[in-house]
Amino acid sequence: MTMHMTPRELQRQLEAARSAQAGSAQRIQAHRKLAEQCPAFVPNLLSLSRSLLLDREDTDAQAHFAEGERVLRDAVEVSSEDASALIELAHFIDTVRDSPGEAEPLFAEAAHRASNLLEEAWAGLIWVLGEQEKLDAALKLASRAQRVFPDSEIIAEAVHFARQCAAR
Incomplete structure (x- = not known):
């Protein structure tokens, strides 16, 4: 073995x-x-x-x-x-x-995967900033994240949570 x-x-x-x-x-x-x-x-x-x-x-x-x-x-x-x-x-x-033609789909797939990771990372960061009552930082990042990912459900959920924390 x-x-x-x-x-x-x-x-x-x-x-x-x-x-x-x-x-x-x-x-x-x-x-x-x-x-x-x-x-x-x-x-x-x-x-x-x-x-x-x-x-x-x-x-x-x-x-x-x-x-x-x-x-x-x-x-x-x-x-x-x-x-x-x-x-x-x-x-x-x-x-x-x-061979830029062969490289193009590789870069495109890498960008797609990196974008998904960034979306998840930002949503998680907004969430934990809200949990820690670091509301200014959470809302500042939320604004940026919503500009980059305007249709993201996980960003929207994290922003909603951070705003709930801010309202307490």
């Missing part, structure tokens, strides 16, 4: 890999080793891809570009298309592969 690393161990190994000089073979190797040990650790996959693009010692740029793209596609897949992984892949496709 294979033992999995704890989140702390993963973070320690990622920090150790990142401590090596950017673009060095040592840094790439440390990220590759961590990717072998935990192929679903997205922060490492993103760092590995960046390191491959910055490699200063290897003359086979095309091989590194191919590996970097494969790693980014893995990061998108194992993260269930997390916005940050989609953005990294879209930048790669646009910049390295010079």
